Amino acid sequence: MPGTRPRRALRGIAASAVLAATIGLALPLSAAAAQQPAQPGPVSPQPNPSASAGSGDPKSPAEQKPLTLAIGTLPDKPELAARQQPAAAPAPQSTDVEKGKAAAELGIVAGPELLVLNDRNFTAAMYYAADDLDKPHPLEPEHQKVKEAAIAALGANDDECTTFIRTGMAAANKQDQQIVAERRKKQEEDRAVKAKAAGALGIKVDDAVLSKSVYDFIVHLELNADNHKDAAVKEAARAALKGTAEAQWTFLTVGVFDEHKKDVDRLIQEDKDKTEAEKAAALSREAKANAAWHALGIKADDALLNLSDQDFVIEIWNRAPRDTEVHGAAEAAVRSRNPADWKYFIDKGAKEAHLRDIENALKKRDDEYIRQIGEIRTRAVKSLVRPALVAAADAALAGSPVDRERFVRVGQHQHLTQSLRAITSLGPDIYLTDSNGDAVLKEWQPGDRPEQAWKIEAGLSDPTCFSFQSVTRPNNYLHWRKNAGGHYRAFVGVDPSDGSNAFKVEATWCVRGGGNTVVISPVSAPNKYLFVPGVRDDEGTAGPAVWNVESPQPPTPFDRRYASDQKLRDSLGKPVRDPVLDKDNLGYREYEKGRLYRTRNDHGDFVRTDVHVVYNGPVLDKLVEMGGPNALGGKFNDQAPAKDGKGQVVRVDRPRAGGQNLYIIWSQATGAHEVHGLIGETWAKAGGETGPFGYPTTDESGFGSEGNRFNHFTGGSIYYLPKVGIRTTRGEIHQKFASLGRHEGPLGHPVGEETTFGTEGGRFQRFATGSVYYTPKTGAVAIHGEFHKKFAEFKYEAGPLGYPLNEAAATSDGVGRYINFSQGGGGIYWHPATGAHLVYGAIRGKWNELGAEKSYLGYPTTDEFDLPKGRRNVFQGGRIDWSNDGGHTIAYKVLTMTPGAIALRGVQSGRCLQVAGINQDAHADLAGTEIWDCIGGAPKQIWDLVSLGDNKYALKNRNSGKCLDLRYGDLSNTTPIVQYSCHYGSTQQWEFTTAADNTVALRSVHSAKVADVIGPKTENGAYVGHYADLAGVNQRWTVIQVSTTK
Structure with missing residues (x-):
């Protein structure tokens, strides 16, 4: 019968696998742990906490309960552990007879070495036996359903293993036999279709040609068809080769015959030896031959071809299988009494119905492929390690029927290679790599990297788990190197299999996880995890290393x-x-x-x-x-x-x-x-x-x-x-700073941070060559250059000026510039010829009163400075003095005197300044001065001017030869002005300054006060002292030029 195989002893094809499974799976647990039922879904075995390595149960392996090798979580990670279910009484084990029948499904004679196994280990042995049988033809396995059923039972519980032995294996094997039979039937059908197509053209073919793919077979037809006799066939063949796989199959099953008919019809018409009647008869016979092929798949004999159209249709109806489109179309034609309907069936109807039958058959077959692919995809998803197979299944489901047929036939066995991407702190593109036997982590590199690909197979010691075979070095597996240490870490290498049971166990890994990541653990130590140096883990808390299972050719980052x-x-x-x-x-x-x-x-x-x-x-x-x-x-x-x-x-x-x-x-x-x-x-x-x-x-x-x-x-x-570090500008001050060109402007870069001052919400900031002040009243005001230097001399806002009220503005003459300040009416004036100087207070008031820079005084040439009893500013054209000793704020010019001798006549008294005393008293040091009637040529009233430079003069009396002096340098008002031996010190230095009506004031350089007729008196003998300048008439003098000198 199809699908049967010779019976064989265990020592045959599957012996090694069975024995390996026997030893590899018989790993003891304590009785309590052994009796726990399998958990629903992916769970891990629950070890006995009292068990330790090296301790053992005295029972023999056959009597001990085997390890439940299920996919799941680490037992000591409560957040991953599965729910526990109440224990159930174990079902009775299968009998030796049941095991013998199950083994016989694979043609194996079950000997004692198989019958001694418990049901779980026997199920695993059947898996490995089936897998060994399939290894010679991996792309066309004949025991796939048996292997899938065995894995499903092993992944569930012991009761399922028993059921597998009793009934499941036979049912799965029946499915496998059906699959194999269908596969062979399809292969034979394909060969028959090819043979008929070649036969229609008279092309001889052998088994080698019939074994070619559809594409290659059409190429063979095109190359061997006659260029003239088969012209239409050759042209259609070339067109099919450029089309889809569906188009190529349609050509082979239908098109080649239609095109052959066209060629025959053409040849009949080209035959000049035939009459028109003979040609018509020949064309009719050819049409019936073509219809017979489409309807029945036969090469019609003369008896069939010579029938009338009606009888031909009836014969097709009789012969065509029921429940087919051909039979239905033939019956419709038979029921008709219209000859045109018979002819239509012969010319076109049979072909059209044949095509519909093909479409229906293909649709039914494709539906079955879709169902099978869905099951394959579901298993691949649950495995957690076959995303490439999932992707291939998705592609097949989204593709054409031909894609699905190929996937079911061979594709599902071609996508078992993956890469393992590590979760590390080094980046997302780090892969587990076979480095000549060392399992290492390497970063993604462009190009083909087969050393980073792993063929993921059913576990060498447990088919519910997996083994990872190196793609670059076949028969080398990820192998737990137990002697490498690690409490939870399972260090690995890539080692060649030695066929031993110990190696198979150490090269078998169970997988748990979810989403896109998995944890990979040794089959015999589910509390450990696969570890390669560099992968991220936490061995102290059993936080396992996590991996991503990806395509064998990793994507670019x-x-x-x-x-x-x-x-x-x-x-x-x-x-x-x-x-x-x-x-x-x-x-x-x-x-x-x-x-x-x-x-x-x-x-x-x-x-x-x-x-x-x-x-x-x-x-x-x-x-x-x-x-x-x-x-x-x-x-x-x-x-x-x-x-x-x-x-x-x-x-x-x-x-x-x-x-x-x-x-x-x-x-x-x-x-x-x-x-x-x-x-x-x-x-x-x-x-x-x-x-x-x-x-x-x-x-x-x-x-x-x-x-x-x-x-x-x-x-x-x-x-x-x-x-100095960081300096910032912001807000209104920054806006001013920016408007002036920032650090490239007159302010330079900031040297301080914005700072508050005063009680009016003021802020300021220092810059390399300026400052910006902000108050709510003034907004942001910048001061820089010479103005800023001068402002700095007076201690900025903490000095007498306060803060600037305006930026430098042009003066009335358009040459100078000025800035006003908030305190004391102060201002800084600048002129190219004078620089920047400060004017404020009463002096600023007097200057403004006179017209400021437009006055005769012009621009200040000095800042305000101290006098012995007041303050002074010097201007281009004069001075302004402020007195704190009873005087006024006086503006004046300093005069340059004509060299020679003068007399000074008081404006108020009309009398002249002279040395007091008679005879020798008028020659004494400290002799006072007084006013007296002016007597022309009187030596006591004549004063020789001695120029001391800078418009300062000593006044030497013609009579005594002594100089006008401020007694004892006393700064008090009314201190007498006397004569004293000439030394030209400050008390003997005098300036002639302007006064009203072209008169002058005689101003002491020492005190900055002026000569004053005390009283004020006007009579002879009234004495003269110095006094703060009040611009009084008793302080004004008229200069009488007595003589001049060169």
């Missing part, structure tokens, strides 16, 4: 990130170029709307490789201008919206350029600029783009020769000065 994030795909668009990589496999890939960058991110205590997104636009342009992420160093981050939603930002943590972070940030108003270092930290701590500084308007830049740096922002500026 760019494709991984892109495929994992739908929002990212939507925002980036499609890829437009292949990745651009450097020697370290870092670089970028371009998409329609941006780039993905692969970067080496420095996390401080470790370095990790990641993929990050930057979108087309100013941010990307700036990043490229700066050399890209890998030139910046640090930890790169995705481009993201700014905090206020009005911009975009890329942040780099700990960049190579310095500082905590580097930012590339863009807004529509400012464009894209970078901020980093101490400037970036200051900006970020203040709130970044939503803080007082706002968005940057420049990149960080330098100025000067001392390493100074700055960034400007919409709301301020931040400066880094190596000698």
Whole structure:
């Protein structure tokens, strides 16, 4: 019978597998643990806490309860452990007879070595026996259903293993035999279709040709068909070869005969020896031959071809299988009495019905393929380690019927290779690699990397678990090296199988997990986990290493990130170029709307490789201008919206350029600029783009020769000065600073931070060559240059001036400039010829009264300075003195006197200044002075002018030869003016200054007071002293030029 096989003893084809399973699976548990039922879903065995390595039960292996090898969680991780179910009484084991019948399904004679096994181990032995039988033809296994049923039973519980032996194996084997029979039937059908097609054309074929694929067989037909006799066939064959697999099959089953009929019809018409009647008869016979082929799949004999149209249709109806489209179409024609309907059936109807039958058969077959693929996919998903098979199943389900047929036939056995991606702190693209026997972690590299691929097979010692065979070195497996240590860690190598049971156990791994990650544990130690140095775990708390099972050819890091994030795909668009990589496999890939960058991110205590997104636009342009992420160093981050939603930002943590972070940030108003270092930290701590500084308007830049740096922002500026650190400007003061050109303007760079002053809400900030003051009344006022220097001399706002009320404004002449201040009516005036000087108080008032710089005084040439009894400002054209000793604030010029001798006549008295005393008394030191009637030529009234420079003079009396002096230098008002031996000291120095009506005041250089007729008196003998200048008439004198000298 089809599907039967010769019976064989265990020593035959499956002996080694059975024995291996016998020893490898008979691992003892305590009685209590052995009696626990299997948990629902993926669970792990629950070990007996009292059991220890090396301890054993005295029972023989055959009497001991075997280890329940189920997929699940580590028993000591309560958050992963499965729910416990109440224990149930175990079902009776199968009998030796039942085991013998089960083994016989595979043609095995069950001897004592099989019959001694408990049901669980016997089930495993049957799996390995079936697998050994399939190994010679892995793409067309004949025991797939038996293996699947065995794994399902082993993954469930012991009762299911018993059921498998009693009934499940026979049922599964029956399915396998049906599959094999259908496979062979289809193969024979395919060969028959090919043979008929070749026969129709008279082309001889042998088994080798019939074994060709459909495509290659059509090529064979096209090459061997006659160029003239089979012209239509050859043309249709070439067209089919350019089409789909479905089109090629349709050509082989239907098209070749239709095209052959066209060729025959053409040849009949070309036959000049036949009459038209003979040609018509020949064409009719050919039409019936073609219909017979379509309807019955036969080459019609003469008896059938010579029938009338009606009889031919009736014969087809009689012969065609019931419940077929051909039979239905023939019956419809038979029921008709219209000859046209008979002819239509012969010419077209039989073919059309034949095509519908083919479509129905293919549809039924495809539905079965879809069902089978769904089951295969479900098992692959549950396995947790066959995503490539899941993807292949999805592709087949989404593909054509031909794709599904191929997947069921061979594809499901071709996608068992995967890669294992480690979860590490080094990046998402680290793979378990066979490095000539060492299991190591290596980073993704472009190109084909078979050393990172693993063929995932049913476990060598337990088919419910898995073994990982190296693709580059067949028969080498991930092998638990127990002597490598590790409490929970199971260190591994990639070692060749020695066929021993111990190796098979150590190379078998069970898998648990969910989502995209799995934990891989030794079959004999479910509380341990596969470990390779570099993978992330926590052995102290049994936090296991986790792995991703992926395609055998790992995706590029760019494709991984892109495929994992739908929002990212939507925002980036499609890829437009292949990745651009450097020697370290870092670089970028371009998409329609941006780039993905692969970067080496420095996390401080470790370095990790990641993929990050930057979108087309100013941010990307700036990043490229700066050399890209890998030139910046640090930890790169995705481009993201700014905090206020009005911009975009890329942040780099700990960049190579310095500082905590580097930012590339863009807004529509400012464009894209970078901020980093101490400037970036200051900006970020203040709130970044939503803080007082706002968005940057420049990149960080330098100025000067001392390493100074700055960034400007919409709301301020931040400066880094190596000698002092960070300085910032913001608000109204910044606006003034910015309006003047920032550090390139007259203020220079900030040297201090904004500071409050006064009680009016005032603030100020110092700059290298200026200051900016702000009050609610004045707004922001800048002072710089000579004004600022002068302001600084007077202690800024803490001095007598207060704060500036205005910026430097032009004076009336358009040459000078001035700034007014808040206190004392003060102002600083500047003129190119005089520089900047301070004028304030009463002196400022007097000056303004006279017309300020428009007056004869012009611009100040000095600041206000102290006098012995007051204050003074010197101007271009004179002075203003302020007295604190009873005088007025007086403006005047200092006169240059004509050299020679003079007499001084008092304006009020009309009398002249002379030395008091008679005879020798008028020659004595300290002799006083007085007024007396003017006597022309009187020596006592004549004073010789001795020029002391700078318009200072000594007055030497013609009579005594002594000089006019302030007695004892006493500064008090009314102190007498006397004569004294000439020494030309300050008490003997006098200035002639202007007074009203072209008169003069005689002003002491020592006291700055003026000669005064005390009283005021006008009679002879009234004495003269000095007094604070009151501009009084008794203080005014008329100069009488007595003589001149050259």
